[in-house]
Amino acid sequence: MILSDVNRYLRDRGRANTSDIALHFGIAPTAVEGMLQTLQERGRVRALPTQTSPCGTSCCNCSSSACASQMWEAIKKH
Incomplete structure (x- = not known):
């Protein structure tokens, strides 16, 4: 896997953690x-930016891996 694969994945999805x-x-x-x-x-x-959960932390302490990792977004080129 190379950088272009990760870049394409994010472009296709828009956002992912x-x-x-x-x-x-x-x-x-x-x-x-x-x-x-x-x-x-x-x-x-x-x-x-890291979202704050209702308890006031950046992780909601649930079992979801989405809480514990950075969210990324593809930058649209014009």
Whole structure:
């Protein structure tokens, strides 16, 4: 898998969190994080602000992997 695969995945979906991307490609979230950082530096994706849950933390302490990972968004090129 290469950066263009991750970039295409995000473009197709619009938004996804690190855990979902890692699961889709069958790799560790830490590997995806490095790729996303590179794509962010190149202006292809951006990290979305962390949402605060009702309890006042960035993680809602549920069993969902979505709570514990950064959400990313593809940047539309005009």
